[in-house]
Amino acid sequence: MSAAPLLAADEFQAPGLGLFDWPPLVEGAAWFNKPALLALVAALLVIVFVYAAFSRPKLVPRGVQNIGELAYEFTREQIARPFLGKDSDRWMPLLFSMFLFVWIMNLFGSIIFVQFPVMSRIGYPAVLAIGVWVLVMYLGIKHQGPIGFFKNVMFPPGLPGWIYVMVAPIELVSTFFLRHITHAIRLFATMMAGHLIIALFSEVGWHFLFVQLTPLGAPVGVLGVIMTILLTAFELFIQALQAYVFALLTAMFINDALRPAH
C-alpha cells in the first residue's frame, strides 16, 4: 500500500488497443484513414525508388542505383536463390517488391510523426498472405496437377503405411491453411506487439516525468525513456527481419508448389 500512491501507479493508464483505431481522414470515406493513406504512400515509395534506381541503369552504378542493386542482390542471394534456385529470376519481381513494400510499411512505425506500423492492422498482411495463397494454389495445380498437388503434400513417400492416417490430415490442414494464416499473423502480431511496447514505455516516461513528477516516480520515468530508445533500436531490427522472413516464406511456399517435396 505504501509504494503505490508515491509512484502514482493507480492513475497511470497503460495504452491499449485504442492505438490502432483511426478515424477516417475524409468525411464519408470510412476506409480512408491513416493506415490506408500510409499504405498508398508506401506503394508509391516503392515504385518511385525502383524507378529511380533501375529506369536508366549504368554499368558503373551511381547514386540510387547503388542502393537499389544492394537491395536487389540481398533479395536474390538471401531470399530467392536458396529456395528457388534457377527459377529465382522469374520470381524476383514479386519477392523484391514484396520485401521492399513490407519493410517500408514496417518502417513507418519508427519514422517520427508518422509512427504507425501499417502492418499492425491485420487487414494489410492478410491481403498479402491471401495473394500468396492464391498464387501458390494456382502454381501447385498447374505444375503438379490437381490431384498430384494434394497427393504429394498429403502422402509424402517413404513412410510406413499406417502413419498416413495421422500424417495426411495434419499435412493437409497445415500446408494449405495454417501456414498461410500464420504467415499473416506473424507479421501482424510482431508489429502490433512492438508498437504496443514502445507506446507503453514512452507513456511511462511521459507520465512519470511530465504529468506527475514525484521523487520516487522520476527514476521510473527515466527508465521508461531509456527503454523507449533501446526498444526503438530493437524494433528497427525486427522490422527488417520480419520483411525478410515474409519474403523468405513466400519463396518457400512458391518452391513447394513448383516441385514436390523430396
Add this chain to the structure above:
Amino acid sequence: MSGVLAEVTGNLGSIGYGLAAIGPGVGIGIIFGQGVQAIARQPEAYGLIRQNMILGFVFAEALALIGIALAFVFRA
C-alpha cells in the same frame, strides 16, 4: 475484511500469454543454442546455418505471437 485471504485481480489474458510464451521460449533457445554450436563446429557453413536458424526461429516464434494476439482477442 471479507473472508478472502488473498486475491489477484487483473487480466487473465496476460496469464494466458505468459503460458503461451513458455513453449516458444524453450524452442527458440534450443534453435539458437544448436545453431551457435553448429556454427562453432563448421564456421564455413555460416550462411546456410543462419538461414535455417532464422527459418526455425520464425516457426517457433509464430506460436508466441498467436498467443499475444489471442490475449487481446479473448479479453474478459
